[in-house]
Amino acid sequence: MDQEQQHTTRTCEQCGGADLRTDQVRSAFWHEDRLVVVEDVPALVCGACHEQYFDDATVMLIDLLRGDGFPPEEARSELRVPVFSLQDRLRRDKAP
Numbered sequence: 611m612d613q614e615q616q617h618t619t620r621t622c623e624q625c626g627g628a629d630l631r632t633d634q635v636r637s638a639f640w641h642e643d644r645l646v647v648v649e650d651v652p653a654l655v656c657g658a659c660h661e662q663y664f665d666d667a668t669v670m671l672i673d674l675l676r677g678d679g680f681p682p683e684e685a686r687s688e689l690r691v692p693v694f695s696l697q698d699r700l701r702r703d704k705a706p
């Protein structure tokens with residue numbers, strides 16, 4: 611019966627856009643001094659500003675994962691990420 615499961619009547623709280631679609635996203639979280647990435651997160655994504663909205667069940671799953679300390683043995687893979695410092699840019703701007 612329901613042919614409109616991809617469509618929603620919600621509007622984006624960020625930009626007021628009505629183009630919200632269900633999607634699977636990747637999100638990064640800080641856990642103490644570790645940065646972790648969670649993939650395959652079901653979200654409602656704004657087609658205009660790309661703001662992401664998670665439902666309560668998804669937020670709870672992420673909280674449980676956080677409560678478990680994002681166990682390294684459950685990680686699918688690892689990423690190496692570049693780390694920047696804004697200090698370097700600030701120095702460059704101040705240079706004569």
Ligand SMILES: [Zn+2]
Nearest residue numbers: 622625656659
């Ligand atoms: Zn939006």
